[in-house]
Amino acid sequence: EVKLVESGGNLVQPGGSLRLSCAASGFSFSSYWMSWVRQAPGKGLEWVANIKHDGSDKYYVGSVKGRLTISRDNAKNSLYLQMNSLRAEDTAVYYCARSGSSFAFDIWGQGTKVTVSS
Amino acid sequence: DIQMTQSPSSLSASVGDRVTITCRASQSISRFLNWYQQKPGKAPKLLIYSASTLQSGVPSRFSGSGSGTGFTLTISSLQPEDFATYYCQQSYSTWTFGQGTKVEIK
Numbered sequence: 001e002v003k004l005v006e007s008g009g010n011l012v013q014p015g016g017s018l019r020l021s022c023a024a025s026g027f028s029f030s031s032y033w034m035s036w037v038r039q040a041p042g043k044g045l046e047w048v049a050n051i052k053h054d055g056s057d058k059y060y061v062g063s064v065k066g067r068l069t070i071s072r073d074n075a076k077n078s079l080y081l082q083m084n085s086l087r088a089e090d091t092a093v094y095y096c097a098r099s100g101s102s103f104a105f106d107i108w109g110q111g112t113k114v115t116v117s118s
Numbered sequence: 119d120i121q122m123t124q125s126p127s128s129l130s131a132s133v134g135d136r137v138t139i140t141c142r143a144s145q146s147i148s149r150f151l152n153w154y155q156q157k158p159g160k161a162p163k164l165l166i167y168s169a170s171t172l173q174s175g176v177p178s179r180f181s182g183s184g185s186g187t188g189f190t191l192t193i194s195s196l197q198p199e200d201f202a203t204y205y206c207q208q209s210y211s212t213w214t215f216g217q218g219t220k221v222e223i224k
Contacts, residue, residue, distance in 0.1 A: 035213065037162075045154075045162060045205055047213035059212050062119070095161055103209035104152040104167035111161055 002026035002107055004096050009112030016086050016116070022079040022096030022109055030054070030074035033099040036081050038092035039111075046092075049081065050099070063089075086116045120144050120208050124216035130224040137193040139219045141206035146186045150210035153182055153191045156218075157202045165204075166191065196221070 008020040020036070036048040049070040050059045058070050069082040079096050093111040100106035121144040131137050141151065149169040154162040164173045166182040169189055179194045193200055201223055206216040 044218045045156075045207075045215040047207075047215065050213065061212075099209075100164075100167070101171070102150055102152065102168040103213070104164055104173075104207070105154075105162070105213075106164050106167070106173065108161035108163070 004098065004107055004109035006094065006096050006109040006112035009094065009114045011115045011117065012086055013118050014087060014116055018083045018086065018114060020081040020083065020094055020096075020112055020114070022081075024077045024079065024098075027098070027107075029077040033103070034070075034072060034079045035097045035099060035105060036068075036070060036079075037095045037097055037105070037108075038090075038114075039095070040089070040092045043092075048094070051079070083114070086114075088116050090114060091116045120147060120211055120214050122206055122208055122214050122216040124204075124206055124219050126219060127217065128220040128222060130222045131196050132224045133196055133198060135196045135224075137196050137200075137221060139191045139204055139206075139221075141184075141189045141191070141216050143187045143189075143208055143210075147208045147210035149185050150208055151182070151184065151189045152207045152209060153180075154205045154207065155200075155202045156205065162205065193221075 005023045035050040051070045067085045071080045095111045096109045097105035098107040123142045151169045153166040156162040170182045203220045
């Protein structure tokens with residue numbers, strides 16, 4: 001079964017750090033670009049970051065540049081999101097997603113919740 | 119950055135109705151347009167990619183069309199399980215989602 005499972009979400013204070021993980025199974029992880037997408041409470045979807053299949057290129061939405069860092073370990077079939085200098089507006093459910101044909105996101109995890117609050 | 123604008127933001131419809139949602143890009147994105155369905159508390163699900171290609175397992179009552187800057191998602195005969203929020207997304211230059219269209223029961 002093709003599957004993505006996120007973990008690492010938690011309550012964190014403003015200015016704090018958190019590392020999210022996404023474990024992939026059932027497909028050749030090292031062949032696919034991967035993304036993080038977030039959804040603030042009651043809001044729409046926002047693409048956050050993407051990493052090329054071999055980790056050689058990374059892309060970010062402007063609001064997270066310099067604070068969030070996407071990475072991957074193909075040997076461990078895992079995707080990561082290091083989140084530093086967190087703000088209240090980073091509060092959201094974070095999904096990892098696989099980029100398939102036409103760079104559409106064809107496989108999604110169940111999401112992990114990040115709450116930034118004092 | 120490419121902006122995506124969906125309309126309407128919400129709609130009310132009955133089972134069996136034909137429903138059309140539109141999505142407009144701020145610049146040409148060729149056919150790099152995808153549609154997703156999201157139900158409350160669940161992850162989004164890919165319905166259509168490349169503007170009109172149905173993802174495997176998606177019912178044929180869903181269809182997509184368009185190119186350049188204007189796109190549509192059509193549900194030919196709305197079913198009870200189709201009440202959800204729908205998002206368009208461009209994948210031409212990084213990725214951007216539309217703001218979503220909530221389809222509610224009339």
